[in-house]
Amino acid sequence: MTSPNSVQRFVSAPARVAAPDEALSLDELQLAARNHGMPLEALRYDVTPAGLHYLLVHYDIPFVDAAGWRLAVTGHVARELTIDLAARRSMPRTTRRVTFECAGNGRARLSPRPISQPWLTEAVGTAEWTGVPLAAVLREAGVLPGAVDVAFTGADHGIERGVEQDYTRGLRLADAMDGEVLLADEMNGAPLPPQHGAPVRLVAPGWYGMAQVKWLQRVTVLDRPFDGFQNATAYRFKQGDEAGEPVTRILPRALMVPPGFPDFMSRVRIVDSGRHLLTGRAWSGWGPIAGVEVSTDGGASWGNAALDPADPGAGRWAWRKWSFEWAAVTEGPTELLCRATDQLGQVQPVEQPWNRQGMANNMVQRIPVLVRGS
Helix, strand or coil: CHHHHHCCCCCCCCCCCCCCCCCCCCCHHHHHHEEEEHHHHHHCCCCCCCCCEEEHHHHHCCCCCHHHHHHEEEECCCCCCCHHHHHHCCCCEEEEEEEECCCCCCCHHHHCCEECCCCCCEEEEEEEEEEEEHHHHHHHHHHHCCCCCCCCCCCEEEEEEEEEEEEEEEEHHHHHHCCCEEEEEEEHHHHEHHHCCCCEEEEECCCHHCCCCCCCEEEEEECCCCCHHHHCCCCCCCCCCCEEECCCCCCEEEEEECCCCCCCCCEEEEEECCEEEEEEEECCCCCCCEEEEEEEEEEEEEEEEECCCCCCCCCCCEEEEEEEEEECCCCCCEEEEEEEEEEECCCCCCCCCCCCCCCCCCCCCEEEEEECCC
């Protein structure tokens, strides 16, 4: 039998920040190979094809037999429930178009770099999720007075910073009872793929990806704040070793479809001089996008992009398309930037919002471009 002390010798070190000029480690490259971002040219799709949608798996992709799957609803409720897939599918169902973004998106662009999954800007995607509103299930269970939080436990199991765990995240009861939170079993009109949480996952519109628990096994209503690892230790805004503030909803972000064509290694874009229509998407977990600005001179000046009319069929949690006319008349290198502002007046920063875990870095996108003569 393996002792706890011997296990500790093989687990990753506590979270740390890379030394100046420290290269990506083999561990980070292994994470980058297992997970993947959405190619930015896929911003052209209103709904991201499942194979292009970003993916982050904390531990392993578990094999969950749909026929034997059961969801336990327990804790501070009047009636504990055990629900199988057939029972779920007999409940009233709805479909919501929701933009997901990983809380660590942009981490690899920070300096000094927090060591973890090395995202650039591509950890995002928008899908149509179909399932049963969580609120209906909680009402059936009968949430008792005094309930505070709801914890969601997935089937993925592993060790993180020395803590062995099933991946579990909690939401405040008021957020869990939001009628838009789903127990989803379909993605883009098809059964959930294994890597996206089959047979059932949580979809919490507006929240960063850590709240979208996959391979859902258990929903636990609590009469106290949830203090599990993924809430109390991970996904916090910290500058050092303090407790920090929790990461919650998605901060505003705009991304641009890279124009022209790329150099293979550097990804520098090559465009011909002349007029170009720059396009992209913008979103925020705090509500509608109020505007998008674009700079074609490295941030020296900014112009307003045109927002496409809001699609009433998309709902309020899906990204919104924007466009900008660019007259590329000066040959040579330049840099394209874009930034979003949401309804609360929150604006993407040009400089990095550094924190120790590399969370919610919504610093503006920068695209190096070489304009060449006709």
